[in-house]
């Protein structure tokens with residue numbers, strides 16, 4: 001069974017789907033939509049026979065397909081997904097990360113797709129790579145003891161657009177244990193934007209899950225990653241060891257009881273990874289009629305963490321989960337580091353055990 005497929009939004013992310021669909025024997029890539037005409041020409045050159053359209057509505061009307069990949073910027077994902085769900089031929093859908101520009105949009109997308117009982121994938125690459133999957137497996141099998149923290153340093157990328165991949169990885173490495181709270185600080189001095197979204201110049205996001213595991217992400221435009229030569233770093237610290245790896249790079253270092261002097265391990269990469277692996281998983285779910293939503297749900301939690309980080313910075317507060325119950329506190333005139341003169345309310349931090 002070969003599934004017909006189309007892609008909406010044909011930039012960097014869309015091309016990953018276009019190339020994956022072309023490479024896979026399970027799909028026939030037939031159509032693409034992009035609002036920019038100059039994109040159509042290069043698509044027709046690179047993907048001969050591809051029908052191109054200037055809007056997804058036009059494409060759905062003239063060339064409906066079994067599978068649709070939504071690869072526009074996050075703010076348009078929800079309306080495009082809802083339009084796609086109205087197309088009777090649709091049997092499965094890929095929605096790029098971040099699922100939406102808000103957690104509410106992300107939730108609507110998942111609920112609407114579930115209501116049609118359609119398979120769905122969100123292409124987080126680390127879920128398909130030999131190195132990251134082997135690291136997750138070792139951590140879940142307690143090979144570095146009990147996991148205590150995951151530190152991520154990410155140079156030249158922001159929390160929402162790249163950090164969401166890292167958060168999804170953190171969720172996988174912690175068995176998707178629920179999040180307890182998020183606290184974040186963002187410097188926004190350079191007004192940086194990326195992928196259609198305003199983002200931080202530099203930020204620190206501190207996440208705690210219900211088991212006490214900390215996920216600490218430093219993201220932004222110019223960071224000094226403290227393993228020389230690396231642009232992205234993951235450091236997983238357990239009671240019995242440390243693993244370090246570098247996002248898309250193949251290989252990791254491990255220090256534990258089995259490798260007390262430390263060891264670099266380079267697993268063989270899978271023959272199929274990235275978008276193609278996600279799309280082939282989608283094809284399998286379509287074939288078997290068993291949609292699975294665990295990975296999209298994890299992507300949504302990652303989006304909630306991003307949103308919680310921005311709320312934390314905006315309202316100067318720790319954001320406790322579930323995020324849907326978050327109520328912003330009243331604006332505060334309390335400034336850590338300023339003298340306290342005995343007026344203005346507050347509580348005595350020396351008497352916490354007694355009073356509170």
Ligand SMILES: NC(=O)c1ccc[n+]([C@@H]2O[C@H](COP(=O)([O-])OP(=O)(O)OC[C@H]3O[C@@H](n4cnc5c(N)ncnc54)[C@H](O)[C@@H]3O)[C@@H](O)[C@H]2O)c1
Pocket residue numbers: 008009010011012013014016033034035036039054055056071072073074076096097098123124125161195
């Ligand atoms: N999963 C991954 O590894 C990965 C990698 C890159 C990008 N992405 C995601 O892909 C999405 C797009 O980012 P990008 O890097 O491809 O951006 P991009 O600027 O390279 O491309 C976006 C394309 O979408 C088109 N577009 C915008 N609105 C549209 C609409 N309503 N209808 C049709 N076309 C429209 C633009 O003309 C452009 O060609 C983002 O959500 C991004 O996070 C994911």
